[in-house]
Amino acid sequence: MKLNIAVLAGDGIGPEVVAQAIKVINAVGEKKGHQISYQEAITGAAAIDEVGDPYPEATHKICMEADAVLFGAIGHPKFDNDPTAKVRPEQGLLRMRKQLGLYANLRPVETFPSLLHKSPLRRDLVEGADFMCIRELTGGIYFGEKGRSEDGNTAFDNCVYTREEIERILKLGFEYAMKRRKKLTVVDKANVLETSRLWRQIAQEMAPDYPEVETQYMFVDNAAMQIIQWPKNFDVMVTENMFGDILTDEASVITGSMGLLPSASIGLHTSVFEPIHGSYPQAAGKDIANPIATVLSAAMLFEYAFDLKEEGQMIRKAVSASLDENFVTEDIDKSQAKKTSEVGDWLAAYIKKNN
Numbered sequence: 001m002k003l004n005i006a007v008l009a010g011d012g013i014g015p016e017v018v019a020q021a022i023k024v025i026n027a028v029g030e031k032k033g034h035q036i037s038y039q040e041a042i043t044g045a046a047a048i049d050e051v052g053d054p055y056p057e058a059t060h061k062i063c064m065e066a067d068a069v070l071f072g073a074i075g076h077p078k079f080d081n082d083p084t085a086k087v088r089p090e091q092g093l094l095r096m097r098k099q100l101g102l103y104a105n106l107r108p109v110e111t112f113p114s115l116l117h118k119s120p121l122r123r124d125l126v127e128g129a130d131f132m133c134i135r136e137l138t139g140g141i142y143f144g145e146k147g148r149s150e151d152g153n154t155a156f157d158n159c160v161y162t163r164e165e166i167e168r169i170l171k172l173g174f175e176y177a178m179k180r181r182k183k184l185t186v187v188d189k190a191n192v193l194e195t196s197r198l199w200r201q202i203a204q205e206m207a208p209d210y211p212e213v214e215t216q217y218m219f220v221d222n223a224a225m226q227i228i229q230w231p232k233n234f235d236v237m238v239t240e241n242m243f244g245d246i247l248t249d250e251a252s253v254i255t256g257s258m259g260l261l262p263s264a265s266i267g268l269h270t271s272v273f274e275p276i277h278g279s280y281p282q283a284a285g286k287d288i289a290n291p292i293a294t295v296l297s298a299a300m301l302f303e304y305a306f307d308l309k310e311e312g313q314m315i316r317k318a319v320s321a322s323l324d325e326n327f328v329t330e331d332i333d334k335s336q337a338k339k340t341s342e343v344g345d346w347l348a349a350y351i352k353k354n355n
């Protein structure tokens with residue numbers, strides 16, 4: 001099969017972790033006889049420095065023409081500490097999501113048997129935890145009108161959702177629940193927010209169409225607590241943009257390291273595959289960041305963008321093997337502290353040898 005992949009490595013550790021995912025994709029491609037081509041494009045702070053725009057039109061064009069996008073990370077401390085900056089790297093990510101119509105962000109939270117001891121939670125709580133968080137990605141407070149009063153001392157961010165936006169993401173939630181353990185948790189703040197009340201109303205209208213699915217409604221503060229208290233309660237969770245952002249950072253650490261969780265963003269045009277972690281600027285260029293989240297995003301890329309399930313499995317098996325053998329970066333085991341590039345080489349070699 002011919003696979004045309006756009007590569008947006010971005011900032012910080014982005015280029016390093018993406019390079020490892022590419023080694024792994026190439027190893028799989030070689031084994032399975034796929035012809036893979038990569039189109040690199042700039043984004044984030046790197047693109048601001050080069051052309052003054054974190055998601056230039058030329059980059060968008062490359063994404064639109066590709067079959068899938070592999071994305072690293074964006075963000076740079078020089079912007080984080082400057083609240084007056086007009087152009088910010090994150091705007092690039094948000095514009096990419098909007099322009100590609102990526103309304104759903106799928107963030108699977110899975111635990112790895114060999115890493116259970118790394119979780120901040122007790123083993124019996126995390127063992128077997130496995131849920132999918134579906135985060136709405138192109139609406140809500142991230143994209144509502146925002147601004148300041150004339151004197152600069154009052155600020156606002158509007159949270160807006162339309163029925164159409166809510167229906168399409170809930171539909172995905174119900175469909176995923178049907179494919180999994182048939183339990184859907186709709187997370188909102190319907191006791192306070194009007195947008196949440198509309199979410200809940202629409203979910204209640206749709207639920208009878210999925211009689212096999214047990215639909216549960218949960219306020220976001222309660223969900224934040226239950227993710228820690230009893231993560232096995234969840235199968236599929238669906239929620240709005242900002243709640244999903246916050247809850248998935250929380251959920252990611254129960255697996256032992258934030259450097260492990262991948263994501264797929266799907267919608268109207270090309271799908272994007274990216275780790276859920278950020279650009280980790282302190283580690284940039286040091287060859288110490290954990291590449292697993294990006295490597296597992298590559299597994300999702302095969303599975304979701306090309307329906308190549310075996311290819312995805314080849315990557316997952318290699319990742320599990322590396323964890324079992326404790327061939328890991330310092331975030332998992334300081335006494336091992338393998339380099340980012342060494343882990344990438346190990347995974348690619350494993351795939352070549354064992355398939």
Ligand code: IPM
Pocket residue numbers: 074075090093245276
């Ligand atoms: C994420 C990130 C982004 C978000 C930032 C970088 C804009 O935290 O993908 O979760 O908030 O969506």
Ligand code: MN
Pocket residue numbers: 245246249
């Ligand atoms: Mn986030």
